[in-house]
Amino acid sequence: MNPVTTNDITFRKLAIFMTFMEKGNIARTAEALELSGVSVHRALHTLEENVRCPLFIHKGRNLVALPAAWTLLEYCQEVTQLMARGLEEARKTAGVGQGRLRVGTLYSLTLETVPRLIMGMKLRRPDLELDLTMGSNDTLLHMLEDGTLDAIIISISESDIDRNNMEVLPLFHDDIFLAAPASASLNTDSLADLRDYRDQKFVSLAEGFATYAGFQEAFHIAGFEPEIVTRVNDIFSMLSLVQAGVGFTLMPGRMKKVYESSVQLLKLSQPYQMQQLIAIVFSRNREQDPNLRALAAEGRMYARSLEENA
CATH class of the missing domain: 3.40.190.290 (D-Maltodextrin-Binding Protein; domain 2)
Known part of the structure; x- marks a missing residue:
């Protein structure tokens, strides 16, 4: 994928997305991350725009994850784990925090x-x-x-x-x-x-x-x-x-x-x-x-x- 098409997908958005998928609604996600509900909703909406496919549907006042969101979640977990290992190895190489x-x-x-x-x-x-x-x-x-x-x-x-x-x-x-x-x-x-x-x-x-x-x-x-x-x-x-x-x-x-x-x-x-x-x-x-x-x-x-x- 051309990096230009994904340059607005940040680790912050992915973290909010993964927390939402765990908590199941915006209010509990906002409480867990100490954010406003508006900030959570905006992050999920812009992530959906950046991915360029539907991730959620509205059922009443609730936001419900589609199969595409569950697929994305699997890869988000892999990416964040890989980045965590990368950061740890970089710190080891630099002698930081050892x-x-x-x-x-x-x-x-x-x-x-x-x-x-x-x-x-x-x-x-x-x-x-x-x-x-x-x-x-x-x-x-x-x-x-x-x-x-x-x-x-x-x-x-x-x-x-x-x-x-x-x-x-x-x-x-x-x-x-x-x-x-x-x-x-x-x-x-x-x-x-x-x-x-x-x-x-x-x-x-x-x-x-x-x-x-x-x-x-x-x-x-x-x-x-x-x-x-x-x-x-x-x-x-x-x-x-x-x-x-x-x-x-x-x-x-x-x-x-x-x-x-x-x-x-x-x-x-x-x-x-x-x-x-x-x-x-x-x-x-x-x-x-x-x-x-x-x-x-x-x-x-x-x-x-x-x-x-x-």
């Missing part, structure tokens, strides 16, 4: 944020398996866009995210601090002006990490290029080098609990003060995925708890 959720995160968020979210998720969906991937902002964004991750928890800026295609759930804002070796002589009575550290050596994260972008921006404002001894690919290695006295760095506040006793932390003076926005990001066309909805709900609870404790 018992596994692939989440990407920054290394620094594994200290508190990610464990809290995982524990909450296990309470919501005990059978769900979470695969955790750690990497830089850029790497995780590319993996999300490629479909190899279902959601990512990263630091974002407006330029990072296509808000038309991505859903963004903010979790918290994080301040950036100057981190120095414990042996360094610092003036802790005032805020840190980066220009006073022009002669110091620094360690840094590699390009693509959120903290690296803030590092570059801060020294651009300070008006000089810092001497970077080495660049590393995770924040724990970077702070271990600071602990060892290799150099200074800039560090997000979420690392303070672990390193405040072994690394000196100074709040930056006003021109260099900046914040990272930490958020859960996932594709907007996946927003009905029950696993992602559970992650988003847990994220909102986590964000609310941080606000209450602030």
Whole structure:
């Protein structure tokens, strides 16, 4: 059959038709589907027009199915069952709604944020398996866009995210601090002006990490290029080098609990003060995925708890 002749036969009409054939009258069909009787009657009438043969006759105020309607019903049941299997297989192929959720995160968020979210998720969906991937902002964004991750928890800026295609759930804002070796002589009575550290050596994260972008921006404002001894690919290695006295760095506040006793932390003076926005990001066309909805709900609870404790 030419598809043009059937383009007005929708699954909604077929669902109404099958319910009518089960219930036997328009009133009970409307009640079952939470529709008006007028909507049910219109759907059946236009379906009959689209099929291009009589399906019903009127007997008094009742609509009675003809043999052609019973024949159509058999094929409707086959079609809807086949489509249900097709949708399920498509979701399996896409990794949607299965018992596994692939989440990407920054290394620094594994200290508190990610464990809290995982524990909450296990309470919501005990059978769900979470695969955790750690990497830089850029790497995780590319993996999300490629479909190899279902959601990512990263630091974002407006330029990072296509808000038309991505859903963004903010979790918290994080301040950036100057981190120095414990042996360094610092003036802790005032805020840190980066220009006073022009002669110091620094360690840094590699390009693509959120903290690296803030590092570059801060020294651009300070008006000089810092001497970077080495660049590393995770924040724990970077702070271990600071602990060892290799150099200074800039560090997000979420690392303070672990390193405040072994690394000196100074709040930056006003021109260099900046914040990272930490958020859960996932594709907007996946927003009905029950696993992602559970992650988003847990994220909102986590964000609310941080606000209450602030």
